[in-house]
Amino acid sequence: xxxxxxxxxxxxxxxxxxxxxxxxxxxxxxxxxxxxxxxxxxxxxxxxxxxxxxxxxxxxxxxxxxxxxxxxxxxxxxxxxxxxxxxxxxxxxxxxxxxxxxxxxxxxxxxxxxxxxxxxxxx
Numbered sequence: 609x610x611x612x613x614x615x616x617x618x619x620x621x622x623x624x625x626x627x628x629x630x631x632x633x634x635x636x637x638x639x640x641x642x643x644x645x646x647x648x649x650x651x652x653x654x655x656x657x658x659x660x661x662x663x664x665x666x667x668x669x670x671x672x673x674x675x676x677x678x679x680x681x682x683x684x685x686x687x688x689x690x691x692x693x694x695x696x697x698x699x700x701x702x703x704x705x706x707x708x709x710x711x712x713x714x715x716x717x718x719x720x721x722x723x724x725x726x727x728x729x730x731x
Contacts, residue, residue: 652683658728664690665720675703677717687720 636644643649656674664672665687672688673695689703696704703710711717 649683655684656686658731659686659688659724662688662724662727664688664693665723666690666693666714677721685721687717687724 660672660674662672663670667690669690669692672690675687675689675694676682677685677687692698693701693710694703696702699705700709701713714720715723
């Protein structure tokens with residue numbers, strides 16, 4: 609039976625196949641699983657929680673996001689930054705917008721890590 613445009617049935621579709629099936633998430637490696645269960649990881653989580661209770665290094669605002677200061681990420685080397693000073697979408701004053709400009713304005717990452725360490729010692 610034709611449709612309103614006097615065309616017959618379309619039949620089997622040909623052309624590009626649908627979306628590819630998603631791959632399963634990779635299993636956690638033995639090394640990673642051992643780290644996640646280690647005392648080192650528990651210590652790092654406590655440290656990040658203490659840093660998260662601090663105010664932003666730049667403006668003192670709360671709440672903060674914990675920014676990993678090194679690559680590869682080390683959970684003991686983190687900075688407390690409020691979202692406007694951390695996320696790219698907030699513009700030129702944010703770390704992820706321009707790390708170089710951020711460091712020129714607020715000091716090197718090493719200096720900021722020293723400030724965090726000093727603040728945690730005085731608490």
